[in-house]
Each structure stands twice: as C-alpha cells, then as structure tokens.
Amino acid sequence: MFQDFKNDLQRALTLPLPGKEGQAPLKPYLQVNKSIEAPALPNKRKGAVMSLIYPVNNIPHILFIERPIYDGVHSGQIAFPGGKIESSDPSNLAAALRETKEEIGIESNIIDVVGPLSSVYVLASNFIVYPFVGIINEAPKIIAEEQEVSGVLEVPLYQFLEPNVIKEKPIKSAFGLTLMAPYYDIQGKVLWGATAMMVSELCAVLQRQQIYLK
Numbered sequence: 001m002f003q004d005f006k007n008d009l010q011r012a013l014t015l016p017l018p019g020k021e022g023q024a025p026l027k028p029y030l031q032v033n034k035s036i037e038a039p040a041l042p043n044k045r046k047g048a049v050m051s052l053i054y055p056v057n058n059i060p061h062i063l064f065i066e067r068p069i070y071d072g073v074h075s076g077q078i079a080f081p082g083g084k085i086e087s088s089d090p091s092n093l094a095a096a097l098r099e100t101k102e103e104i105g106i107e108s109n110i111i112d113v114v115g116p117l118s119s120v121y122v123l124a125s126n127f128i129v130y131p132f133v134g135i136i137n138e139a140p141k142i143i144a145e146e147q148e149v150s151g152v153l154e155v156p157l158y159q160f161l162e163p164n165v166i167k168e169k170p171i172k173s174a175f176g177l178t179l180m181a182p183y184y185d186i187q188g189k190v191l192w193g194a195t196a197m198m199v200s201e202l203c204a205v206l207q208r209q210q211i212y213l214k
Helices: 002-012 020-026 092-104 157-161 193-208
Strands: 045-056 059-066 082-084 112-116 120-122 127-135 151-156 166-172 178-186 189-192
Touching (some): 002 112, 002 193, 020 178, 045 092, 059 092, 082 092, 092 112, 092 127, 157 178, 178 193
Parallel strands (some): 045 127
Antiparallel strands (some): 045 082, 112 127, 120 127, 178 189
C-alpha cells in the first residue's frame, strides 16, 4: 500500500503544481487587507528544505523538526529540515539533502526524491526557499543535531486533511507587524508560515489526484 502511495505521489508531482493557489489557505495576511502582498526585499538569499515521508504501520507520515529557542526569526518554529544554499552546493536539491544529513542524520542514499514543491518567499528572513519531497521506504533512524534541532514530529499525512485542523490566530512577525496566521493545529503545536504553506500545496496535490493516505 505504501508503495502505491509513493508511485501515485511521484506521478502527481510530474504534473503542474498548484503553486500559490495551493499555498493560499495557509498564507499569513494583514487583517486590514487580505490581498496586500509585501514586496520582496533586495538581495534575497536562497534556502532549500526536504519534506520527508515514510510509512509508520503502512500509513504515510511526514517529518518535521522543531527549532530551538534562540535570538532569531525562526526561534522555536516547526519546520522541515533544511537551510541556506551554499556556494559549494551543486544544486538546490543537493543543499536540501546536505542539510537533512547535517540536521537529522539521514543519508541521501536512502531518500528517493520524487519531486519539488513551489518555492516560498520568507519576508522575515529574506529567503526564497525551494522545497523537495523525499520518500523513505521505512521509518528512519533520526540523529538530531542538538544546536539546530530541539525535537522532531512524525505526523500522519491524513491529519492535515481532517476537518478543523486549520485554525487561525494573530501572530507578531519579525518586523513587529501583527499578522493573521492560518495554522495547522498538530499534536498541540502551531505549524504556520512558509512550512505550513508548503504542506498546504502538498495536500492540494494529494487531493487533486485523490491519493490514499490511510
């Protein structure tokens, strides 16, 4: 059954991505005007992340890391493993795989990368982030890099499609603006921002192709 899911997802990711339409349900917005888009800042930096999916009791699960509390814009947030694309990285994908190994100890040779998702611009850190979807055939052994990862979450993918999983609350951004932030309420954690937008697009792909999740 998981192999069927993997094959179906790989086929689905060869089709045109939903893009901004798929990301929109989880995109933070200004309460005064939902349609206002903040302009991108100059000198954007580039990052890459890896959305890892693997079976637990034959049910597809997706892996997130929890960032430690620190003096920075992503302190304590739930995210995919990933980080800055370095000049030494031969590609965006190579950067995502390298960061995954560095942060949670998963070797690239066990990850079957089935496709990309649409990039997301993160105004708070001035990063444009390129996400990839990787499949692992069994639950991996995770070795967290303690300075960058305070914990991990394994979430059944179907939970992101359940009624009432998306909630909304005001969240203060790194620039001091209060945004209305749609978020996934997962295991008592708030998953919002760029990572939530990536998950939203992935869910749109799954729903469009009616891919089984449990």
